[in-house]
Amino acid sequence: MPEHNADLVILGGGSGGYACALRAAELGLSVVLVERDKLGGTCLHWGCIPTKALLHAAEVADAARDGDKVGVKSSLAGIDMAGVNAYKDGVVTKLYKGLQGLVKSRKIELVAGAGRFVAPNAVEVDGDRYVGEHVVLATGSYARSLPGLEIGGRIITSNEAIGLDAVPERVVVLGGGVIGVEFASVFRSFGAQVTVVEALPRLVPAEDEFCSKQLERAFRRRGIGFKTGVKFTGARQSEYAVTVSLESGEDLEADLLLVAVGRGPNTAGQGFEEAGIGMERGFVQVDERLRTNLDNVYALGDIVAGLQLAHRGFAQGIFVAEQIAGLDPVVIDEAGIPRVTYCEPEVASVGLTEAEAKERYGAVSTVVYDLAGNGRSQILQTQGAIKLVRQGGPDEPGPVVGVHMVGARVGELIGEAQLVYNWDAYADDVAALIHAHPTQNEAFGEAHLALAGKPLHAHG
Numbered sequence: 469m470p471e472h473n474a475d476l477v478i479l480g481g482g483s484g485g486y487a488c489a490l491r492a493a494e495l496g497l498s499v500v501l502v503e504r505d506k507l508g509g510t511c512l513h514w515g516c517i518p519t520k521a522l523l524h525a526a527e528v529a530d531a532a533r534d535g536d537k538v539g540v541k542s543s544l545a546g547i548d549m550a551g552v553n554a555y556k557d558g559v560v561t562k563l564y565k566g567l568q569g570l571v572k573s574r575k576i577e578l579v580a581g582a583g584r585f586v587a588p589n590a591v592e593v594d595g596d597r598y599v600g601e602h603v604v605l606a607t608g609s610y611a612r613s614l615p616g617l618e619i620g621g622r623i624i625t626s627n628e629a630i631g632l633d634a635v636p637e638r639v640v641v642l643g644g645g646v647i648g649v650e651f652a653s654v655f656r657s658f659g660a661q662v663t664v665v666e667a668l669p670r671l672v673p674a675e676d677e678f679c680s681k682q683l684e685r686a687f688r689r690r691g692i693g694f695k696t697g698v699k700f701t702g703a704r705q706s707e708y709a710v711t712v713s714l715e716s717g718e719d720l721e722a723d724l725l726l727v728a729v730g731r732g733p734n735t736a737g738q739g740f741e742e743a744g745i746g747m748e749r750g751f752v753q754v755d756e757r758l759r760t761n762l763d764n765v766y767a768l769g770d771i772v773a774g775l776q777l778a779h780r781g782f783a784q785g786i787f788v789a790e791q792i793a794g795l796d797p798v799v800i801d802e803a804g805i806p807r808v809t810y811c812e813p814e815v816a817s818v819g820l821t822e823a824e825a826k827e828r829y830g831a832v833s834t835v836v837y838d839l840a841g842n843g844r845s846q847i848l849q850t851q852g853a854i855k856l857v858r859q860g861g862p863d864e865p866g867p868v869v870g871v872h873m874v875g876a877r878v879g880e881l882i883g884e885a886q887l888v889y890n891w892d893a894y895a896d897d898v899a900a901l902i903h904a905h906p907t908q909n910e911a912f913g914e915a916h917l918a919l920a921g922k923p924l925h926a927h928g
């Protein structure tokens with residue numbers, strides 16, 4: 469069997485794998501990157517980028533429909549899905565070409581094919597053996613379903629939802645997490661009747677309860693139906709419709725059922741267990757430096773339990789490359805990874821929820837700044853609020869340990885929010901900084917003014 473040697477062999481060319489490859493090559497290591505589908509992985513081809521393009525088209529549709537609210541005569545003549553898909557695919561193609569060029573320019577050996585982890589230092593691809601001083605596992609995730617719920621026909625996952633050729637009239641979205649509410653938002657903007665079904669008591673259940681309440685209020689205003697705290701019991705489809713049954717005894721009829729119940733680690737059949745890698749519930753077990761139990765074998769991205777986000781994969785990829793190159797990078801604080809849900813309105817957060825902060829620190833104090841007091845948000849006609857969670861009570865104020873925001877475009881505010889959390893800033897530190905007027909960013913500054921005890925455009 470032909471054998472190839474490199475400093476680093478990476479299995480999986482998604483966000484985590486390719487970021488690791490790019491940084492390792494930058495640091496002078498020879499790198500083999502094995503990818504069985506398309507370089508860029510889920511994020512570029514099936515996830516972040518195509519869905520955000522759909523959400524942008526949805527925003528344009530809403531603007532056309534609502535022009536008269538600001539005195540602009542406009543109306544929405546319809547959604548041309550072929551046009552939407554061409555726009556979306558154009559964005560993906562451009563980024564894909566750019567990424568391919570980048571990988572080539574760093575002299576990374578990209579091997580096209582399905583690899584298998586056959587030994588602690590080797591991956592086999594189509595009869596060739598790639599031996600690395602170090603091996604990184606980055607095989608990503610797949611769309612989960614529920615027992616007895618088969619994907620096909622009118623029952624789809626996000627993989628099919630990003631490429632629909634027509635807007636369905638009625639959609640049931642199973643799962644009120646990030647992916648579910650983003651698609652619910654797109655479908656509604658495109659004119660569909662939407663019902664989200666979530667087994668837990670609230671939408672976006674991983675977020676602070678405050679975000680769920682704000683989002684639910686906004687979804688009600690937008691006419692997006694949702695049923696929380698109710699379990700799905702089954703679905704059956706005919707030529708004309710899909711019927712979704714709930715534990716409450718209710719049946720919901722729709723044209724499509726989108727299953728968005730989370731993503732499972734892509735670890736089965738990869739050779740991991742056979743080679744002796746420690747696993748837990750299908751995820752690869754790692755320590756805080758992303759080392760598996762086998763020497764010189766690392767794992768990162770969606771196959772490692774935790775937040776399944778592209779920028780976590782990027783950060784972990786860079787971390788592992790630097791670790792291998794002997795740079796001793798700083799361990800990643802999972803809570804310091806920013807989280808954005810790009811529905812309308814957006815939900816953005818970093819750090820701890822109030823409940824988590826109470827559990828960790830005991831005393832906490834919070835402030836909620838309503839976007840009603842923010843000029844830019846009023847111009848954009850968005851509603852929502854920013855909640856800050858601070859360690860310690862009012863007499864002994866500590867740093868800000870959680871930021872939670874809901875409103876149009878608040879995802880763009882997460883950059884400053886993550887600096888505040890990750891740099892252990894106090895409310896006074898941020899209150900002293902000047903935020904431009906009128907921006908939505910100003911609301912972030914005002915929230916800190918309020919937390920520092922000197923509210924400006926807010927009731928004290």
Ligand SMILES: Cc1cc2nc3c(=O)[nH]c(=O)nc-3n(C[C@H](O)[C@H](O)[C@H](O)COP(=O)(O)OP(=O)(O)OC[C@H]3O[C@@H](n4cnc5c(N)ncnc54)[C@H](O)[C@@H]3O)c2cc1C
Pocket residue numbers: 479480481482483484485502503504505506507508509510511512514515516517519520581582583584606607608609626647734738768769770771776777778779780781810
């Ligand atoms: C609908 C949707 C929307 C999303 N939106 C966002 C968002 O807005 N922001 C965000 O941060 N995250 C988002 N995500 C999550 C994000 O896409 C993932 O967290 C990210 O892609 C994980 O990167 P990864 O490298 O771990 O895995 P992946 O991107 O899944 O890459 C793994 C790669 O490994 C390859 N592979 C697997 N097995 C083998 C093998 N045996 N041989 C060779 N190659 C193999 C796969 O083909 C794949 O390309 C979204 C996900 C979805 C599904």
